[in-house]
Amino acid sequence: MVVFETQGEKNTKETVELAVEAARKQGIKYIVAASYRGVVADELIKYADEFNIVIVAQVFGFSEKNPMQTERLQMLREEGLEVLFATHALSGAERGISKKFGGVNPVELIAQALKFFGQGTKVCVEISTMAIDAGLIPEKELIMAIAGTGKGADTSLVLLPAHASNIMDTKINEIICKPKLA
Numbered sequence: 001m002v003v004f005e006t007q008g009e010k011n012t013k014e015t016v017e018l019a020v021e022a023a024r025k026q027g028i029k030y031i032v033a034a035s036y037r038g039v040v041a042d043e044l045i046k047y048a049d050e051f052n053i054v055i056v057a058q059v060f061g062f063s064e065k066n067p068m069q070t071e072r073l074q075m076l077r078e079e080g081l082e083v084l085f086a087t088h089a090l091s092g093a094e095r096g097i098s099k100k101f102g103g104v105n106p107v108e109l110i111a112q113a114l115k116f117f118g119q120g121t122k123v124c125v126e127i128s129t130m131a132i133d134a135g136l137i138p139e140k141e142l143i144m145a146i147a148g149t150g151k152g153a154d155t156s157l158v159l160l161p162a163h164a165s166n167i168m169d170t171k172i173n174e175i176i177c178k179p180k181l182a
Contacts, residue, residue, distance in 0.1 A: 001175050001176065001178070002014075002018055002176070002177040003178060003180050004154055004177065004178070004179040004180065005179075005180055007118075007119075007148075007149035007150070007154050007179040007180075007181075008148065008149055008150055008154055009148070009150070009151040009153075009154075010152070011152065011153065011177075011179065012039060012040060012148070012152035012153045013043060014177070015148070015152075015153040016033075016043040016044060016146060016153060018176050018177050019031065019144050019156035019176055019177075020047055020050075020051075020144075022144065022156070022174070022176045023051065023144040023158075026142065028051075028143060028144050028158065029052055029141075030052045030054070030137045030138070030141065030144070031044065031051045031052070031053045031054070031143070031144045031145075031146065032053075032054045032056065032124075032127050032128050032131045032136075032137060032143055032144070032146070032161075033054070033055055033127070033145070033146040033153065034055075034056050034123050034124075034127050034146070034147040034153070035055045035056070035057060036057060036058040037058075038072045038073075039151070039152055040055075040146060040152065040153045041055045041072075041081060043153075044146075045079050045081065048079050048080040048081055049080075052082075053080075053081045053082065054082045054083075054084055054131045054136045055076060055082065055084065056084050056127040056130055057083055058085070084131060084134050084136060086134055088126060088130070089107075089126045089133070089164050090107055090108070090110060090111035090114075090125070090126045090129070091107070091108065091111065092107075094106075094107045094108055095108065110167065111126070117175070118149060118155055118178050118179060118181055119147075119149040119150075119155075120147040120148045120149055120153070120154055120155025120156075120178060120179070121157065121172075121175075121178065123147035123155070124146070124147045124157045125145070125157075125159065125161075125170055125172070126147075127145060128143060128145045128159055128170070129161060129162065129164050129170065131143075131161070132161045132162065132163055133163050133164055137161065141160070142159070142173060143158075143159060143160075144156060144158055144176075145158075145159055149179060154177070154178065154179045155175075155177060155178045155179070156175075156176035156177050157174065157175055157176065158173045158176065159172045160173065
């Protein structure tokens, strides 16, 4: 496992390279990556002929405007990448209830527990759940997940994703890289 000294976007290129190398060695066919603006997706385009790549983009309603430009979205799809816009699996409706009525819900506890390993770990699990729920990755097959802290990518995991209805069946098999936490 590689541990980056700092978090964030400057680790994106190396995170993608480490993830691709590990996926090749392990015979993994699917890569799921968070890419709200398209920076991580841009790093993955060159591997579109080798892997089935799912980009989980900014969910609508999270902010006023989706940061991924329409032209970039179209280009990614033309290059063979799947792009998914979906409700965040580890917040979504539960966060809406918490904001309205106060308190914490069980799914929010799962998200917070995953953050013990870093924001990217939580996001890797979350986007994998979103992708399997959307039918874009197969069940019972290891995948590579890539995410980060804030912008860019700094975390990659090999995991066996589960649907949201069975989220506790998700298995993290290996941490490829992650940042050191302060």
